[in-house]
Amino acid sequence: MIMKAEDIRISFRKERQLFRRERQEILHGVSLNLKQGECLGLVGESGSGKSTLAKVLCGLNRPDSGSVEIGGLSLYGGDRQERQSLRHEIGIVFQEYTSSVNPYFHIETVIEESLRACGKTKKRKSEWDDLIDSLLTRVGLPLSYRKKYPHELSGGELQRVCIARTLALEPRIIVFDEAVSSLDGATQVIVMDLLNEIQKDLGLSYIFITHDLTTITYMCDRVTFLKDGLVVEELENLDELKDLKNPYARKLIESVLCLDA
Amino acid sequence: MIKQFFQSRLSIACLVIILLFTLAGIFAPYIAPNDPYETDLMNKFSSYTREHPLGTDQLGRCVLSRLIHGIRPTLFLSLLAMAGTITLGLVMGILAGYFRGWVDEVIMRVVDVMLSFPSQIMILAVVALLGIDIRNVILANIFVKWAWYARMIRTTVIQYTGKNFVLFSKSIGSGSPYILTRHLLPCIASELVVLATLDTGWTILNISTLSFLGLGVQAPTPEWGAMLNEAKNVVTSNPGQMVAPGVAIVILIAAFNMLGDCMRDAMDPREVRN
Ligand SMILES: Nc1ncnc2c1ncn2[C@@H]1O[C@H](COP(=O)(O)OP(=O)(O)O)[C@@H](O)[C@H]1O
Ligand SMILES: [Mg+2]
Numbered sequence: 001m002i003m004k005a006e007d008i009r010i011s012f013r014k015e016r017q018l019f020r021r022e023r024q025e026i027l028h029g030v031s032l033n034l035k036q037g038e039c040l041g042l043v044g045e046s047g048s049g050k051s052t053l054a055k056v057l058c059g060l061n062r063p064d065s066g067s068v069e070i071g072g073l074s075l076y077g078g079d080r081q082e083r084q085s086l087r088h089e090i091g092i093v094f095q096e097y098t099s100s101v102n103p104y105f106h107i108e109t110v111i112e113e114s115l116r117a118c119g120k121t122k123k124r125k126s127e128w129d130d131l132i133d134s135l136l137t138r139v140g141l142p143l144s145y146r147k148k149y150p151h152e153l154s155g156g157e158l159q160r161v162c163i164a165r166t167l168a169l170e171p172r173i174i175v176f177d178e179a180v181s182s183l184d185g186a187t188q189v190i191v192m193d194l195l196n197e198i199q200k201d202l203g204l205s206y207i208f209i210t211h212d213l214t215t216i217t218y219m220c221d222r223v224t225f226l227k228d229g230l231v232v233e234e235l236e237n238l239d240e241l242k243d244l245k246n247p248y249a250r251k252l253i254e255s256v257l258c259l260d261a
Numbered sequence: 262m263i264k265q266f267f268q269s270r271l272s273i274a275c276l277v278i279i280l281l282f283t284l285a286g287i288f289a290p291y292i293a294p295n296d297p298y299e300t301d302l303m304n305k306f307s308s309y310t311r312e313h314p315l316g317t318d319q320l321g322r323c324v325l326s327r328l329i330h331g332i333r334p335t336l337f338l339s340l341l342a343m344a345g346t347i348t349l350g351l352v353m354g355i356l357a358g359y360f361r362g363w364v365d366e367v368i369m370r371v372v373d374v375m376l377s378f379p380s381q382i383m384i385l386a387v388v389a390l391l392g393i394d395i396r397n398v399i400l401a402n403i404f405v406k407w408a409w410y411a412r413m414i415r416t417t418v419i420q421y422t423g424k425n426f427v428l429f430s431k432s433i434g435s436g437s438p439y440i441l442t443r444h445l446l447p448c449i450a451s452e453l454v455v456l457a458t459l460d461t462g463w464t465i466l467n468i469s470t471l472s473f474l475g476l477g478v479q480a481p482t483p484e485w486g487a488m489l490n491e492a493k494n495v496v497t498s499n500p501g502q503m504v505a506p507g508v509a510i511v512i513l514i515a516a517f518n519m520l521g522d523c524m525r526d527a528m529d530p531r532e533v534r535n
Binding site for chain 2: 055058059060084087088090091092094096099100101102103104113114116117118165169
């Protein structure tokens, strides 16, 4: 078990009303387990709290209650040292690639930031250069892209840059928050192939968030269904997709199977 | 972005005008044909001659020389005021927008109070309170203007801290100094430069106005507003005295305003990036 999230609850302040500040709970006690080397799918309709959960898992949103443990260390525990050390164990790739990268940064600066953040001391400039080169090659981008700006890249290419900068952390877990959802069909498959290959080579564990079930069958080993901030169904095996108990999950599946037919 | 900017002829023209004024101001003693303080009562209100290209004023001083020497207080004092305004606004805006919470509350309430005063009257009040002196005029300008900048910058900071690239930065633990200087500052700067350029025109006008009213730069010193003030006294007999400083102010302010507009067009990332 590489990551364990237990009973996560989080709430946001509702739109401020006169004299009243109500909070609205978005996640009502979600628990997740991620095994070493697997790809866990997280499915749910939009607004079910997938992105919120992803941010909690990456240390961006402190939950009201519950805990996230990575390799036995607590992400929101009291120990600052411990929290810092976990920063590089888990990386995130967002859906909107255009806002994921600072528009004023060169591609190489984007990757450099990750290298800097995970404490790769800059012994020689060439050392970083080599690392950036190898990362770009790793995600299948030509080295000439180093000096390009984000707006000069296509969606698929930019998403590859995002993958590269996450890999620069040398993480053990990567969370993909609908990372391929905004790409077109052919590019989706190419990027997912790349992700599968990277996972095999580096022995990473993935959490793959999507609202699209076809991508699940392509990527994931296990699936968890989320609805309105609750886990409604957990599948240990993709073969079980046919006989789901939960009506919500079944409806999702059926809609996809209809499309396939 | 910069390429885009230099493709426009208008922006280059504005830049050249401002640059020429700046250089003329810096090298005023070498360029000006005469001493701006040298009076020659026998020769007052002379028309355009070789010796006095723009004629002389009511004390027989060379108008062109006074105009050139006047660039220093006019332009440089407003730039100084702008620098102060931006620095204060930037610090306050970033503190409020990035750290939120009670820091935000306190700063924004002060900003609200500042913004609810009419700015011109505030400046007059501050100058009246602190005494008539050009330093106080600059302080008053900063005091009145910083709130606008703080509010604008806070909004921009909040907008950008929600963006994914800042979230990613936070998730990998890049640290606030890095996020502020490398991510947020460039994003703010593009908007700030535009606003600041447009506002420089306003500040020049403001300082000149105060000098015209006799609250800023004082009489013998050549400043465009002060020159207009002196010319005002003889406006019925020699209205031509108003022309030179008036035109100079108009040209400089127009240049700043147009430059600001050109920058806005060039700097908008959405404009460039598609
Ligand atoms: N920072 C926030 N403040 C207030 N409400 C939020 C915030 N983030 C998310 N929400 C709310 O949480 C719910 C779930 O959002 P999200 O996690 O983005 O869903 P998903 O990614 O599954 O589409 C939405 O109803 C959204 O309005
Ligand atoms: Mg989402």
